[in-house]
Amino acid sequence: MQYRPTEIEPKWQQRWAEARVADVNVESDAQAPGSKLYMLNMFPYPSGDLHVGHGRNYILGDAVYRYYRMQGRAALNPMGWDAFGLPAENAAIKRQIHPRTWTLGNIERMKAQFARWGILYDWSKEIASCEPEYYHWNQWLFLQLYKRGLAYRGTAPVNWCPQDLTVLANEQVVDGRCERCGALVEQRELSQWFFRITEYADRLDAGLDTLTDWPEKVKLMQRNWIGKSRGTDVEFPVPYLGHPIRVFTTRPDTIFGATFMVLAPEHPDVQKLIEGAEYREEIEAWITTVRNQSALERQEAGKEGRPTGKTAINPFTNEEIPIWLGNFVLPQYGTGALMAVPAHDERDFAFATQYGLPIRSVIKLTSGDEPELPFTAKDETGVAANSGPIDGLPVPQAIDRIIAIIEERGIGKGLVRYRLRDWLISRQRYWGTPIPMIYCDQDGLVPVPEEQLPVSLPLDVPFTGREGNPLSKHEAFVNVACPQCGAAAKRETDTMDTFVDSSWYFLRFITPRDDQKIFDRKLVDKWLPVDQYIGGIEHAILHLLYARFVTRTLHDMGLISFEEPFTRLFNQGVITKEGYKDASGSWVPLNEVEHRDGKPYRGEEALFAEVTKMSKSRFNVVPPDELIARYGADTERVYTLFIAPPEKEAAWSDEGVVGAFRFLGRVWHMGLGVANGASGDVPAAVTRKMHQTIDAVTSRIERFEFNTAISALMELSNLLGEHAGANIREAYEALLKMLHPFAPHMTEELWSMLGNEGFLLTAKWPVADSALMQEDTVVIAVQVNGKLRGQVEVAAPASEEKVKEAVSGNEKIQNWVAGKQIVKQIYVPGKLLNIVVK
RNA sequence: GCCCCCGUGGCGGAAUCGGUAGACGCUACGGACUUAAAAUCCGUUGUCCCGUGAGGGGCGUGCCGGUUCGAGUCCGGCCGGGGGCACCA
Numbered sequence: 057m058q059y060r061p062t063e064i065e066p067k068w069q070q071r072w073a074e075a076r077v078a079d080v081n082v083e084s085d086a087q088a089p090g091s092k093l094y095m096l097n098m099f100p101y102p103s104g105d106l107h108v109g110h111g112r113n114y115i116l117g118d119a120v121y122r123y124y125r126m127q128g129r130a131a132l133n134p135m136g137w138d139a140f141g142l143p144a145e146n147a148a149i150k151r152q153i154h155p156r157t158w159t160l161g162n163i164e165r166m167k168a169q170f171a172r173w174g175i176l177y178d179w180s181k182e183i184a185s186c187e188p189e190y191y192h193w194n195q196w197l198f199l200q201l202y203k204r205g206l207a208y209r210g211t212a213p214v215n216w217c218p219q220d221l222t223v224l225a226n227e228q229v230v231d232g233r234c235e236r237c238g239a240l241v242e243q244r245e246l247s248q249w250f251f252r253i254t255e256y257a258d259r260l261d262a263g264l265d266t267l268t269d270w271p272e273k274v275k276l277m278q279r280n281w282i283g284k285s286r287g288t289d290v291e292f293p294v295p296y297l298g299h300p301i302r303v304f305t306t307r308p309d310t311i312f313g314a315t316f317m318v319l320a321p322e323h324p325d326v327q328k329l330i331e332g333a334e335y336r337e338e339i340e341a342w343i344t345t346v347r348n349q350s351a352l353e354r355q356e357a358g359k360e361g362r363p364t365g366k367t368a369i370n371p372f373t374n375e376e377i378p379i380w381l382g383n384f385v386l387p388q389y390g391t392g393a394l395m396a397v398p399a400h401d402e403r404d405f406a407f408a409t410q411y412g413l414p415i416r417s418v419i420k421l422t423s424g425d426e427p428e429l430p431f432t433a434k435d436e437t438g439v440a441a442n443s444g445p446i447d448g449l450p451v452p453q454a455i456d457r458i459i460a461i462i463e464e465r466g467i468g469k470g471l472v473r474y475r476l477r478d479w480l481i482s483r484q485r486y487w488g489t490p491i492p493m494i495y496c497d498q499d500g501l502v503p504v505p506e507e508q509l510p511v512s513l514p515l516d517v518p519f520t521g522r523e524g525n526p527l528s529k530h531e532a533f534v535n536v537a538c539p540q541c542g543a544a545a546k547r548e549t550d551t552m553d554t555f556v557d558s559s560w561y562f563l564r565f566i567t568p569r570d571d572q573k574i575f576d577r578k579l580v581d582k583w584l585p586v587d588q589y590i591g592g593i594e595h596a597i598l599h600l601l602y603a604r605f606v607t608r609t610l611h612d613m614g615l616i617s618f619e620e621p622f623t624r625l626f627n628q629g630v631i632t633k634e635g636y637k638d639a640s641g642s643w644v645p646l647n648e649v650e651h652r653d654g655k656p657y658r659g660e661e662a663l664f665a666e667v668t669k670m671s672k673s674r675f676n677v678v679p680p681d682e683l684i685a686r687y688g689a690d691t692e693r694v695y696t697l698f699i700a701p702p703e704k705e706a707a708w709s710d711e712g713v714v715g716a717f718r719f720l721g722r723v724w725h726m727g728l729g730v731a732n733g734a735s736g737d738v739p740a741a742v743t744r745k746m747h748q749t750i751d752a753v754t755s756r757i758e759r760f761e762f763n764t765a766i767s768a769l770m771e772l773s774n775l776l777g778e779h780a781g782a783n784i785r786e787a788y789e790a791l792l793k794m795l796h797p798f799a800p801h802m803t804e805e806l807w808s809m810l811g812n813e814g815f816l817l818t819a820k821w822p823v824a825d826s827a828l829m830q831e832d833t834v835v836i837a838v839q840v841n842g843k844l845r846g847q848v849e850v851a852a853p854a855s856e857e858k859v860k861e862a863v864s865g866n867e868k869i870q871n872w873v874a875g876k877q878i879v880k881q882i883y884v885p886g887k888l889l890n891i892v893v894k
Numbered sequence: 895g896c897c898c899c900c901g902u903g904g905c906g907g908a909a910u911c912g913g914u915a916g917a918c919g920c921u922a923c924g925g926a927c928u929u930a931a932a933a934u935c936c937g938u939u940g941u942c943c944c945g946u947g948a949g950g951g952g953c954g955u956g957c958c959g960g961u962u963c964g965a966g967u968c969c970g971g972c973c974g975g976g977g978g979c980a981c982c983a
Contacts, residue, residue, distance in 0.1 A: 273978085276898060280979055287983080305983060318983090355981060382981095389982045396983085402895080403981055475982045596978085698919070700906060705976090712906070715919050721934085755910085764908065767918035774918090837914045842964045844914060882963060888913045892963045 059724035061688020065801040069171050077817060078133060078176040082566050082579050086130035093129040094583050095121050096562055096622075098591030098599070099136040099183075102162040103143060106169045107677040108692065108708060109631035109670040115693045116628055116702055116762070117590045118175040119797040123757050126793065126821040132583060134565040135170070135177040137163050139186035140554045145487045148519040155487045156515060159186055169680065174689050174800050176817075181565045185557040190564065191489040192510035193574040194557055197606070198492060199503050206252045206609060209501065212480055215350070216244040223484045243348050248482040249491060249550060253605045257282055257474040259619075260604055269624035271703070274596045281597050283475030288459045290468035292317060292368040292395065294379070297325060301368060301379075304390030304473060307400060307434070308462060309454035312443040313418035314395035317368050317379045318361065318407065321346045322387035329364040329379060339364075339381070346383045359384050359407050370395075371467055372444065382407060390473055398430065405430040418443050419451065479602065481553040484525045486517060488551030496538035496545040505539050511547070525549055558599055559606040562586055562621060574615075581617050589622040596627065626760055629705040631696075635676035636663045643674045667707055678708055690799035691717040697762035697798055720799055723773055723791065727806040729780055730788045738783050743828055745775050746787040750824035753794045762798070769795055785810075790822045836862070838869050839890040845872045848889075856883050863889060 072078070086092035097117040100110070121133045137159075144155035163184065170177065183190050201207040214223045219239040223246065253260075261282045264275045287306035294301050301317065319326060321343040330339050339362045346354060361382040370377050384403055385394055398408035399417040408415050419438040421427050431438065433451070440446045440454040449457055459470040482491070490511045492504035504511055514533045517526040527533055528549040538545035563575045566583050570576065591599075600622070607621040636644045636656050648658050656663040670677045683692050695716035700706035749772040756765035772791055776784050789810065796803040796816050807816040834854040838846050846869040848862035860881075863869055876893035883889050 273898070277978060280897070283979090283982065285982075303983080307983080359981080384981045384983095386982065394983045401983065403983075406981095473982080593977095695919095698906090704907095707906075709906075709920070712920055718934085719919085759910095763906090764918080767908075770918055835914085839913085839964070842962090847914080880963060882913090884913055888964090890913080890963050 057728060059721045059802070061690055061720075061802065062685060064805045065172075065174065065684075065689055068801045068804045069174060072176060072815075072817070073171070075815070076180075077815065078178045079180050080130065080132045080178050082132070082583060086582070091128070091130045092583055093124050093131040093588070094586045095124070095131055095133045095588050096565075096586045096590065097135065098589070098595060099138050099558070099561060100166070101138045101141055101143070102159055102166055102184075104162045104165060105679065106166055107670050108680050108683065108696065109677070111173060111680055111692065112631055112696050112702070112706075113590065113592065113628050114170060114175050115173060115696050116626075116760075118173070118800075119693070119697060119762065120588060120590075120757070120760075121176065122797040122800060122817060123821070125817055126796065126819060128820070132181075132565070133177055134181035134183075135179070136181075136183035136561060136565065136568075137185065138554060138558050138561075139163070139184040140191075140488045140551075140557055142485065142487070145485065145519070148487075152519065154515065156186065159184075172680070172684055172689055173693065181568050183561065183564055183568045185489075185554070185561065186487070188510045188512055189569070189571065190561075191513075191557070192571075193564065194489045194552065195492040195504070195509050195511060196506060196574055197560060198552070198556075199506060199509075200613060201251060201609060202493075202503055204609075204613070206255065207481075208250055208252060209247055210250055210478075211245050212248050212250070213243045213347075214246050214248065214480075216242045216246070218242060223482075241350065243350055248480050249548075249552075250478040250480055251556075251605070253479045253602075254474060254476055256605050256608055257284070257476045258472070259608060260476075260601065261474075263604065263608075263620055266620060267623075267625070270622075271625065271627060274593070274600065274625060274627065277596045278601055281476065281601065284472060285474075286470070286472050288462055288468050288470045289391065290371065290395065290462055292371060292377075294325075294329075294366065294368045296366045297328060300467075301325060301393050302391045302468070303393045303395045305395055307397065307455070308458045309440055309443070309446060309449075309451055310397040310400045310418055311370070311372050311395065311458065312440075313397040313399045313416045314370050314373075314377065315375075315398065315408070315414040315416055316377045316396045318382040318385050318394050318396050318404075319364075319379065320385040320387040320392040321381050321383065323381075323385075323392045326364075326381060329366050330381075333363075333365045335362075338362075343381070354383055357383060359403070359410060361407060361411060363411075371465070378413070380407075380411070380413075388477060389475060400430055400432055402430055402432060416442070422450075479553075479555075479605075481556055482550040483553055484549075485551050486513075486519075486526045488554060489513075489557065490527070490533075491548045491550050491552055493548040494536055494538060494545050495548065496541065496543060498543055499538055499540045502538055502540050502545070508539070513551075525551075527551070555598055555602050559602040560610070562589075562603070563610075563616075577615060584616070585618050585620060586622045588624050588626065590626045590628065592630070593627040600625075626703070628702050629700070630669045631699075631706050631708050632667045633670055633676040633678060633708045634665045634667050635674040636665055638663055645675045670708075683713065687713060687717045688720075688801070690720055690802045693800075694720060694766060694798050698766045699763070701763055702760055719770055719773065720802055722777065723795065723799075724802060724806070726773070726776060726780065726788065727792075727809060730785050731810055733785060734781060734783045736783050738786065739779050740832070742775065742779050742782070742784055742787050744831065745772055746790050747824045747826070747829040750790060750794065750822045751826070751829060754821070754824065757797070765794075766798060769798075792816065793819055793822055834886050837888045838863060838866075839888065840869070840872045840893060842890070845869055852886075854886055859883060859889055863891075 095117060097114055121131055124131045139159050144159050147153055147158045148155045185191060198207055216223060217239055261279065261284050264278060267275060285306050287304055288308045289302050289304050290308065291300035291302050330336055333339055342362055361380045364379045364381060366379050367376040368379050385392065396404040398404040398415040400419060415429065417426060417429060418441055419427065419431055420441040422437060422439055436450045436452065438451045440449050445461060446454040446457050462468040463470065490513055492509060492511045494502045494504060496502050514530050517530055519526065534547050534549060536545055536547050563580055566579045567576050603621050608619050610616050611619050636649050638644055638661060644658055644663055649656050649663060656665055668674055680692060691713060695713045698716060699712060749768050752768040753765045769791060776787060792803045792806055804816050831852055833849050834852045836848050836850065836859050837844055838848060846866060848866055850858045850862050873891060873893055878891055878893050880892035
């Protein structure tokens with residue numbers, strides 16, 4: 057009987073679905089302590105068709121899920137849809153399909169694809185963030201944050217498209233132009249909604265230390281993003297203003313070298329300072345130019361500045377130092393003002409050189425020599441010089457000492473600052489959660505009362521792609537009575553960043569249909585935090601940081617008892633494939649490409665192959681349907697996990713797929729033999745290999761080393777092939793069990809073919825007996841002076857005496873030692889003997 | 895510029911603690927089966943040298959050096975590739 061996956065797979069998919077094998081009762085399941093396991097794949101944006109690259113993520117999660125099921129864990133594995141977002145709106149504009157219709161259609165297609173891969177989710181917990189039953193609680197969360205001062209309205213510079221009359225996300229700005237209409241994007245100060253994530257900067261940073269099962273790389277990226285730095289604020293008196301200007305510095309030890317001061321053009325004291333300046337109009341024009349530049353343009357312009365003509369007093373040297381304006385000073389970091397120490401800072405040095413400002417070195421090398429400027433090292437290699445009370449102190453001590461002096465004098469304070477900025481959540485977009493706020497002429501900003509939630513997103517809006525957010529044109533939505541005074545008022549028409557939706561969805565899976573509250577505290581505390589979170593590295597910063605932030609705010613509201621939402625995190629790598637470019641660099645559709653002498657051509661034109669992430673626009677996606685029709689989902693699953701370590705990028709190879717198919721075919725045919733196979737003695741080699749394999753596969757799955765777990769199963773299968781006539785039934789069944797997470801359909805079929813009852817999914821994972829793993833004999837490699845000179849074989853367990861006896865009886869090895877004196881013998885138990893001779 | 899990660903056959907990769915480098919798979923080549931092809935199965939496959947042969951020997955994990963009886967693995971310095979942040983004072 058041939059191995060025909062297309063006949064087997066739909067049958068088992070249907071049976072698992074009918075038996076609802078993945079459904080969890082959150083109240084009654086997982087009673088025993090330690091039995092609950094919350095598995096979660098990051099919920100996807102429903103963009104439509106899934107390719108084999110997407111498959112890696114979900115197949116991986118399903119393999120882990122099935123493994124834990126077989127280990128007897130009560131595993132919850134839900135799935136949902138991050139269903140708000142721009143692509144749906146763009147599709148609506150382009151094709152006049154409603155975003156909701158488009159989104160729900162995509163969800164159906166993707167669900168069907170998950171089923172064809174044999175992936176088991178608890179669909180009774182399904183959520184879609186675009187539905188009122190979900191975004192109701194998004195709005196509720198917003199109101200709680202608003203109540204606690206963690207959501208606020210403030211102004212921020214944003215990307216503004218003057219033609220489409222809308223704000224654009226940074227990703228929608230390509231080379232300074234609007235992605236859709238090509239107009240030059242402007243920077244505008246607009247009133248926007250923010251979440252005060254900066255209030256949690258220190259806790260988000262410190263919490264990273266507790267995440268021992270997160271990849272170091274992700275923690276590092278978050279740490280850099282939060283950008284903690286220790287330093288001090290210092291006040292520099294400004295006689296002209298009558299009040300001092302405060303600067304932030306991480307190098308207060310260099311304050312004796314501060315020879316000028318630079319303010320951001322946005323600094324609040326700037327208008328006063330340039331009063332009566334000689335070229336005031338020119339300076340104002342320059343300020344306007346700088347403020348309208350995007351961050352990128354501002355940086356590319358190089359360092360530019362203007363003197364204000366006013367001075368500040370260096371509080372340590374008591375010298376008058378000039379106050380400049382500079383485009384390189386960031387208004388949103390520190391105080392928007394800095395003391396410039398050109399001798400010991402690259403940027404200050406460049407600025408001072410450009411404008412002829414004084415440079416004074418205040419650090420010497422430990423040797424006493426003058427360092428080459430700018431000298432910026434912050435360690436013991438430098439010693440303070442020309443610096444009064446800190447003269448002679450190494451830099452680290454000088455920093456501590458000068459901060460103490462600054463604090464004693466009451467002109468500043470040592471503190472920690474972060475580069476993390478508040479989270480801008482406003483979007484002037486239709487397809488998102490409406491922000492539940494109302495503008496009343498009398499009462500100002502009024503939150504929508506909780507009992508009036510959800511503020512429903514109206515579905516009857518036109519999609520023109522022009523004139524900004526269609527919500528603001530929807531009279532019935534916009535016009536509302538003020539909840540406080542009843543007078544005519546206007547609704548907020550901004551919607552929320554979709555990262556808000558995904559910042560807490562993992563909490564909603566426990567009670568997705570509850571229309572009374574966001575979640576049930578008792579059940580959430582039972583099932584969370586998420587034990588195993590799986591998703592792409594592209595979410596290493598934003599999504600994971602926002603989820604950690606929101607979880608902490610809920611903790612502080614007393615709604616949950618934990619602060620970190622994800623205990624163990626895994627980021628899988630992308631799958632790449634060759635695509636083809638022509639000489640002009642455009643991607644060429646696959647059906648126009650022919651290979652001659654192994655090189656790609658289109659007609660007579662030579663093409664260039666390039667390996668990239670799969671993408672429709674590069675014509676290098678592998679759709680799973682054809683693959684499944686030919687080889688089956690089990691083959692795709694095994695190949696996908698075998699191809700490379702799962703966290704690494706992997707190149708798809710059509711030939712490689714065949715290897716996985718052949719392996720499954722061999723296991724299939726072997727099963728037919730086992731079904732009517734021999735009884736009698738089990739070969740010792742088979743028993744040994746079985747226990748070794750159980751041991752290896754178990755620990756490798758736990759460590760997410762699926763590629764080597766599968767290679768261990770291939771080794772066992774190869775050995776069973778050599779013993780095909782013998783009694784190998786026990787080992788073969790163990791092989792099926794261990795193969796189940798990777799090839800669930802075929803193993804279920806074989807399991808029932810061997811006459812077993814029930815699903816293999818719920819069969820018990822085999823346990824290795826370490827006594828039966830041992831070899832009968834141990835081969836000892838003998839090295840003389842570090843060179844391999846022979847082997848001896850002794851009965852296990854090998855003792856030093858047995859090995860030495862065997863060595864002395866081995867003529868060949870003795871020849872190498874002959875005539876020399878043995879000075880040392882090193883015996884590594886079970887492995888190696890090394891004889892050192894002279 | 896700063897920070898992080900990675901360099902092993904023709905390819906993807908393996909080597910848990912420093913202990914016989916190249917498991918497992920792909921490709922390629924040779925063979926079996928077949929009228930033929932596909933599929934399947936068997937064998938060879940790091941490299942050089944000696945030997946008709948069984949077999950034996952040298953070299954080999956980006957480069958240079960160090961530690962060690964022994965280094966893909968540890969340490970120092972280079973070279974190459976990838977990623978993150980990017981005027982954060």
